[in-house]
Amino acid sequence: MIAVKKSGAIWGLPARRRSQIVRRVCERLQAAYGTPRLGNPRDALDDLVYITLTNKTGPRTADAVYARLKNAFSDWEAMLAASARGVRRILTPAGLSRIKTAYLREAMRRIRADFGTCSLTPLRGWSEAEAERYLVSLPGVSLKVAKCIMLFTLGARVLPVDAHVHRVAGRLGWTARKRADQCHEELEALVRPRWRYGFHVGAVQHGRAVCKPRAPACEKCCIRMHCMLKGAT
Numbered sequence: 001m002i003a004v005k006k007s008g009a010i011w012g013l014p015a016r017r018r019s020q021i022v023r024r025v026c027e028r029l030q031a032a033y034g035t036p037r038l039g040n041p042r043d044a045l046d047d048l049v050y051i052t053l054t055n056k057t058g059p060r061t062a063d064a065v066y067a068r069l070k071n072a073f074s075d076w077e078a079m080l081a082a083s084a085r086g087v088r089r090i091l092t093p094a095g096l097s098r099i100k101t102a103y104l105r106e107a108m109r110r111i112r113a114d115f116g117t118c119s120l121t122p123l124r125g126w127s128e129a130e131a132e133r134y135l136v137s138l139p140g141v142s143l144k145v146a147k148c149i150m151l152f153t154l155g156a157r158v159l160p161v162d163a164h165v166h167r168v169a170g171r172l173g174w175t176a177r178k179r180a181d182q183c184h185e186e187l188e189a190l191v192r193p194r195w196r197y198g199f200h201v202g203a204v205q206h207g208r209a210v211c212k213p214r215a216p217a218c219e220k221c222c223i224r225m226h227c228m229l230k231g232a233t
Helices: 015-033 044-054 059-072 076-081 084-094 097-115 121-125 128-136 143-153 163-172 184-190 193-209
Strands: none
Touching: 015 193, 044 059, 044 084, 044 097, 044 121, 044 143, 059 084, 076 097, 084 097, 121 128, 128 143, 143 184, 143 193, 163 193
């Protein structure tokens, strides 16, 4: 097993105390926000498309563009058969339409070549490590995207780290890393598998509604007692 370098203040606490804090934070987030799917489809390839659309755009816009895309094409094979210009036109409201169109079409061509059809269903029989390696090999699929697909559609107990999760974890003292893509292993080493789904969706919602990048609403925070910012607010 590869050792994970720990950077957050919480790692300086005894293991039992550390575990108690993590559990309490996860319980409070789940009590406040539940365990919703956040709009993520249940099919793995649908989810890849949806998550790609959410890049650099809000959830409402992504939901609307995803719905337009599904209405425009009977399946993803039909999207591949359509012109790139036509796909870009649908994706325009989500931003970065040229890049997103290219990534999605390239990924689907690769998937079809590998599995004979535009489907990621075969990944259900793979190990988490195998599925992750395959997903990150696809054009435009980062580790965060791969872990989101695995979490929401493949039943994997992984912990995707987006900007919201990274910000909440950083303010809790769970990581001191500067970028979200640097702390997947660190946070997975901290948050037990049974809490990962709830912590991810809870932290995403908490980051959107309360723990914002600027002017966080600390008076409304359900986990403020564990936050590193509490002494400064």
